[in-house]
Every structure is written in C-alpha cells, then in structure tokens.
Amino acid sequence: MPFWKKEGPSLRACNFVICVLFLVVTLPRCVHLWLKNSIKMSEKFDVIIVGAGPAGCAAAYSLAKTGFNVLMVERGKYPGAKNVMGGRLYAYALNRLVPDFWKEAPVERCVTHEKLTLLSDKSSVTLDFQDKELLEPPNSFTILRARFDQWFASKAVEAGATLISNIRVDDLLWKDKKITGIVAGTDKLEANIVIAADGAVSLMAEKAGLKKFLAKGFAIGMKEIIELPEKTIEERFNLVSGEGTAQLFIGQCTRQIPGGAFVYTNRTSLSLGIVVYINQLIESKVEAYELMREFNSNPAIAKLIAGGKLVEYSVHVIPESSRTGLYTDGLLVVGDAAGLLVNSGITLRGMDMAIASGMAAAEAVKIAMGKNDFSKKSLSHYEYLLKQDFVLKDMHTFRRSPGFLQNTRLYSLYPELVCRLFHRLALVKGPKKRLFDELLEETKGKRVQMVWDLIKGLRAL
Ligand SMILES: Cc1cc2nc3c(=O)[nH]c(=O)nc-3n(C[C@H](O)[C@H](O)[C@H](O)COP(=O)(O)OP(=O)(O)OC[C@H]3O[C@@H](n4cnc5c(N)ncnc54)[C@H](O)[C@@H]3O)c2cc1C
Incomplete structure (x- = not known):
C-alpha cells in the first residue's frame, strides 16, 4: 500500500492540510480562470x-x-x-x-523632387519636377x-x-x-x-x-531597402536636409513587361523596387528576382546605391484592378x-x-x-x-488606367524613342537636323499607332 493510503493520525492530518491547501489556493484560481474565460467568450x-x-x-x-x-x-x-x-x-x-x-x-522625408526616368538599353532621360506646393503644405512623405x-x-x-x-x-x-x-x-x-x-x-x-481572386487583377511588387549615410543620400540626390526624392523608372528596367520601378529617399536608406503585372510576368517567363538584379546593376541606379547595405527584401501583391x-x-x-x-x-x-x-x-x-x-x-x-469623398470618384476617373497601362509599347517603343531623340539632339558629331526632322524620322511608320495610344492615354490617365 502506498504511504499516502496508510491510515494513522499524522497521515490523516496531512490529508486534511492538503485538502485545505487545495481549497484555499487552487480552487479560487480555477474559479477565477473559469470566470475570466467566460467573460472573454461572452464579451x-x-x-x-x-x-x-x-x-x-x-x-x-x-x-x-x-x-x-x-x-x-x-x-x-x-x-x-x-x-x-x-x-x-x-x-x-x-x-x-x-x-x-x-x-x-x-515620416522619413518630405518629397520635394518628383522625377521620371525613361530608360533604354544604353541611355536614360530624366524629368525633375519641383514646385513650392510639394512642400507647403506637404504633398507626400517617404515612410x-x-x-x-x-x-x-x-x-x-x-x-x-x-x-x-x-x-x-x-x-x-x-x-x-x-x-x-x-x-x-x-x-x-x-x-x-x-x-x-x-x-x-x-x-x-x-x-x-x-x-474572387484572379491573377489578372493584380500586380506584384518587389522591394529592397538599402542603407546609406544621410549625407551621401543628400549629395547623390541633390537634396537639403529633410527633403526627399520620389523617382519612377519606365522602360528597359522591366524588360518591356508592363510596370515600372521606383527609388524613394528615406532619411538614411533608399527604398527601391519594381512593380509588374502578374499575368505578363508569368507569360514572359522572366524571374522576378532577375528584374530586380538587373535594375540594381543598371548604370543609372548603380551609382545611386553604390556602397549601400541591403537590409530588407520583400515581395507583395498590389490590387491594380x-x-x-x-x-x-x-x-x-x-x-x-x-x-x-x-x-x-x-x-x-x-x-x-x-x-x-x-x-x-x-x-x-x-x-x-x-x-x-x-x-x-x-x-x-x-x-x-x-x-x-475622393475614393470612389478617383477610382471612377482612373478606371481605364489599368487597361491602358498594360500596353507594352509604353515600356518599349516610347522610352526608346525619347532616348533616341535626346541622343540625336545632344550629340554633335557632324551636320545636325532640326528637331522636327529628327522627330519625323524617328516616328516613321509608327505615327498612326502613336496617335491612337495618345488618345487612349488621354482618356485613361
Ligand atoms: C511594392 C509596393 C509598393 C507600393 N507603393 C505604394 C506607394 O508608394 N504609395 C501608396 O500609397 N501605396 C503604395 N502601395 C500600396 C499600399 O501599400 C497599399 O495600398 C496599402 O498598404 C493598403 O493598406 P491596407 O491597410 O488596406 O492593407 P495592408 O497595408 O496590406 O494591411 C493589411 C494588414 O492586415 C494584416 N492581415 C492580413 N490578413 C490578416 C488576417 N487573416 N488576420 C489578421 N491580420 C491580417 C496584415 O498583416 C496587415 O498588417 C504599394 C504596394 C506595394 C506592394
């Protein structure tokens, strides 16, 4: 017989103490837990x-x-x-x-420079928009x-x-x-x-x-955060303290797959990434990470991120339509x-x-x-x-935009064309033509298509 089952005055006293301890210590705890649980479940x-x-x-x-x-x-x-x-x-x-x-x-920086870069294989053209109203009141912040x-x-x-x-x-x-x-x-x-x-x-x-989920309504975004000293960012992007740049890239960076790339300046890091339509990415058989690698090694980007330390990589979907x-x-x-x-x-x-x-x-x-x-x-x-409010108004205004933005010419023909035109205008290596003649030559055989794209673009964007 185990010792706790053995009868005797001392054991009986021991059992009594254990019972009292159970009643005093354990039972109230059990009651408390039961009550807590029932409150939680009924709240x-x-x-x-x-x-x-x-x-x-x-x-x-x-x-x-x-x-x-x-x-x-x-x-x-x-x-x-x-x-x-x-x-x-x-x-x-x-x-x-x-x-x-x-x-x-x-917030990281107030965006004071809105840049748009068109990329071709060999060259790039950048527009840099600055306006007092980007700052007062602040239009956008990097975060x-x-x-x-x-x-x-x-x-x-x-x-x-x-x-x-x-x-x-x-x-x-x-x-x-x-x-x-x-x-x-x-x-x-x-x-x-x-x-x-x-x-x-x-x-x-x-x-x-x-x-219901349909891949065609979604784009996929890949993003990296690259750390750089504050001063380096300000020198590379020509910024004063607290001000920031939002730079978008269109063209060769997505290998003509509809989408684009971005670089945003944070205080001590850059956020850069690529967004492409999922369907077209699948059709192209290009791996998403390859696009990201090529973007980072593009001369226009490489000099912006040189010496930086990659601290984060992430991928997410975007409900474009x-x-x-x-x-x-x-x-x-x-x-x-x-x-x-x-x-x-x-x-x-x-x-x-x-x-x-x-x-x-x-x-x-x-x-x-x-x-x-x-x-x-x-x-x-x-x-x-x-x-x-603006939410459904803007959704309605830009309802044609996802369809228009899937036009592959926006990422191949047009960035190439603008880069070639600037190439002709900027380089002096012999007799030069007027801008109009250069334009006619560059757009030969494509003008009807371009007019249609322009009309669709004006309706969509
Ligand atoms: C690469 C990329 C770049 C972008 N750039 C911009 C930009 O520059 N500017 C801009 O305005 N927008 C941008 N967007 C879009 C923007 O990020 C989203 O529109 C915005 O985050 C939507 O906010 P939300 O609160 O609806 O969803 P989310 O920000 O996605 O938040 C959803 C939350 O729900 C949580 N959650 C999900 N499922 C569950 C679950 N089952 N149970 C509990 N929690 C759950 C998630 O963890 C998350 O915290 C970008 C998106 C991507 C992917």
Whole structure:
C-alpha cells in the first residue's frame, strides 16, 4: 500500500492540510480562470477590425476616439511587421484625421523632387519636377511601414482601441446568414460589425463571398531597402536636409513587361523596387528576382546605391484592378481588401485610399450603431460616403488606367524613342537636323499607332 493510503493520525492530518491547501489556493484560481474565460467568450465588441495596416488603423482610431469598444486583430508580430510598400504616403487623407501628423509621425522625408526616368538599353532621360506646393503644405512623405504602422496603431490604442498582435483571423462568425464576429484559432469573438482591413489578398472578403481572386487583377511588387549615410543620400540626390526624392523608372528596367520601378529617399536608406503585372510576368517567363538584379546593376541606379547595405527584401501583391463588394450584413471591406487603389502611371495611391476608406467605414459604423441596425442596407451608407469623398470618384476617373497601362509599347517603343531623340539632339558629331526632322524620322511608320495610344492615354490617365 502506498504511504499516502496508510491510515494513522499524522497521515490523516496531512490529508486534511492538503485538502485545505487545495481549497484555499487552487480552487479560487480555477474559479477565477473559469470566470475570466467566460467573460472573454461572452464579451461582445462594437467593432472588430481584421488587420492593423493604414486602413484598419484609420478606422480603429476614428471609432475609438468616439468611444466605441474596438478590437483590432493583426497577424504580424506587431503592426507593420509584414507590410510592404514603395514608401510614399500622400498626406491629404491622413491630415484630415490627424492634423499636421508629420509633426509626430515617423515620416522619413518630405518629397520635394518628383522625377521620371525613361530608360533604354544604353541611355536614360530624366524629368525633375519641383514646385513650392510639394512642400507647403506637404504633398507626400517617404515612410518606412514597419515604423509608420506601429505609430498609427499606437494612436488607435491611445484613443482606446484594443490591439492584439500575432494572431491570424481564420474565419468569420455567422448567425442567421449575418456576420457576427471572427474566428481566430479556437477563439470566437463577437461584434456588431466586422471591418475587413486585411489587405490585397483579403481572406475575410473571400469568406464573406465578396471577392474572387484572379491573377489578372493584380500586380506584384518587389522591394529592397538599402542603407546609406544621410549625407551621401543628400549629395547623390541633390537634396537639403529633410527633403526627399520620389523617382519612377519606365522602360528597359522591366524588360518591356508592363510596370515600372521606383527609388524613394528615406532619411538614411533608399527604398527601391519594381512593380509588374502578374499575368505578363508569368507569360514572359522572366524571374522576378532577375528584374530586380538587373535594375540594381543598371548604370543609372548603380551609382545611386553604390556602397549601400541591403537590409530588407520583400515581395507583395498590389490590387491594380480587383474591386470587391464593399459591404454585406455585419461586414465592411476597406483599403486593399476592397481593391481601393489608383495607379495613374505617375502616382500609385493605395495608402491614402486605405486611410480615407477606413475613415468612411468608421462614419458608416457610427450611423449604424446609432440606429442599432447592422444590415447590408444600413451599411450601404459606406459606399455613399466613398462616392462623396475622393475614393470612389478617383477610382471612377482612373478606371481605364489599368487597361491602358498594360500596353507594352509604353515600356518599349516610347522610352526608346525619347532616348533616341535626346541622343540625336545632344550629340554633335557632324551636320545636325532640326528637331522636327529628327522627330519625323524617328516616328516613321509608327505615327498612326502613336496617335491612337495618345488618345487612349488621354482618356485613361
Ligand atoms: C511594392 C509596393 C509598393 C507600393 N507603393 C505604394 C506607394 O508608394 N504609395 C501608396 O500609397 N501605396 C503604395 N502601395 C500600396 C499600399 O501599400 C497599399 O495600398 C496599402 O498598404 C493598403 O493598406 P491596407 O491597410 O488596406 O492593407 P495592408 O497595408 O496590406 O494591411 C493589411 C494588414 O492586415 C494584416 N492581415 C492580413 N490578413 C490578416 C488576417 N487573416 N488576420 C489578421 N491580420 C491580417 C496584415 O498583416 C496587415 O498588417 C504599394 C504596394 C506595394 C506592394
């Protein structure tokens, strides 16, 4: 018989002490855990936001400020940990939510030089646009998402939102064909309204039946961050402290695949990368990393990044023309998740569209909460707000742009032509012709096509 089963006065006393200890120490803990768990399971939020990117943070900040009980769930270790972008934020939308945000947000440089470079095999032509209005009020800033998203999420938390990071939302909760919350692992959390702010490949929009993924609606972006001393960046880009350059490249850098490349100056690093349409990349059988390697070794780029240290490499998709439904019973879709992005060739705008749509979603939620009506009909006010604001107006204005930008001549014929024309104009190696004669010679046999492209371009961009 084991000793604890042996009878005797001392053992009985021992058993008694153990029982008392169990009752005093363990039982209250068990009761506490059970209560905590049952509170957690029964807690209902006003709004649950899936994703703490710019769209999610804008909605969370806006709602928490008004006193709503908001939960933001982010799959990254921290907001921004998994996020990729070229690195330029147009200030207009965020400035309405957080006036003069650049005084507190971790922005890198205010963009004062807008450059466009056309690249051919041997030469390049660069336009450098400068204007006082790029600076006052600031038109755009270069940013690093890992730092920017953390700042934006912390604003929402300071305003009262709850943030849980490192948790992936796997599914939506449904009741009577209405969305009533989220599922993350074994946890089920309820809310009056869920906001899907989970980016370009939105699982939430798909689960809600609002999205189907087609590769042709997407572009793919590859990006590197290369560290360089602050002074070196300012010398190479001819900048004064705090000012920055956004430089776009079109032509040989994508091997004529529709798309382009970019270089943005941060304070002590450069963000550079390539964006190409996925379908055409697959058809071309070119490996994405090869494009990136060639871009880095192009003489126009190599001298900008010389001596720099590669500190980050990332790849992400961009919803160039992949609109989804914007709402359904109990759910709103914002930012990239809804395909709200405008690429007009020179400007790629996803961040400001994401922020403005997050703000509009928050306004729609406030009205729905006031009526205690979370139906599809009630939430359709979100679309109305997007139409009143620039988001759906710009999406409509530039609706032909993704189609036009897939014209391969934009990346082969035209950059080549401009470079050859400048070559003829700049070089003096004998008798010279007038500009008009050079132009006629260079465009021989292509003029009808060029006029058509011009008409289409003017309608699209
Ligand atoms: C290479 C590249 C360059 C770009 N350059 C620019 C630019 O210069 N300017 C510009 O304005 N836009 C640019 N964009 C577009 C811009 O990045 C996006 O439009 C913008 O980030 C959209 O914000 P969002 O909040 O909707 O989505 P995201 O920024 O993608 O945020 C979504 C968030 O949701 C989280 N998430 C996803 N799934 C889940 C889940 N299941 N559970 C929990 N969390 C989840 C993600 O981790 C992420 O934090 C660029 C994009 C790329 C790829």
